[in-house]
Amino acid sequence: MIRDDIQAAVITAMKGGDRATTAAIRLIQSAIKNRDIEARTQAPVADDDALVVEVLQKMVKQRRESIEMYEKGNRQELADKEKAEVAVIEGFLPAQMSEAETSAAIEAIKADLGASGMKDMGRVMAELKARHASQLDMSKASGLVKAALA
Structure with a gap:
């Protein structure tokens, strides 16, 4: 721990x-x-x-x-x-996901949820946080989710 x-x-x-x-x-x-x-x-x-x-x-x-x-x-x-x-x-934080890994995770969640537009951003962000919160800076991930859903 x-x-x-x-x-x-x-x-x-x-x-x-x-x-x-x-x-x-x-x-x-x-x-x-x-x-x-x-x-x-x-x-x-x-x-x-x-x-x-x-x-x-x-x-x-x-x-x-x-x-x-x-x-x-x-x-x-x-x-x-x-x-x-x-x-x-x-030094105590777990290794953070790279931008490429984050984008791949976003694409996987997008496919799982069937997200297609900005109206789905909240659902995608919630799922991303549930799956990868400890490995992500959610403020940076937000920009990547916006780009992926735009």
Whole structure:
């Protein structure tokens, strides 16, 4: 499980004296803990790794937005710190599908659902998320689905 990998990594980073990595992993653990607390009031999650991947993907997205803002504001030292955190977080994410693999998955779903136009985009996106959420950046996939259905 990804949680176990994260716990082992924080111990390794602490023993190695790597303060930056330790801090980044503690941020990950904190975000996962907050998500667990939110999930208490909802239906139980069947796949724990899916929940953790969702949290990690959200963290990466937030940091990429911060990097962009810091670079626009000429704050390169802060952008570099965020980039280091992104590298640590991405180390725990499963391998992402390439654009060609994503397009192939979209075409397969399109064929399975009989999707033919933009009116079917919601159904295709929902199925794509159900099948491949942990391996995709859904914002990039959205553009590919639009292109495939246009």
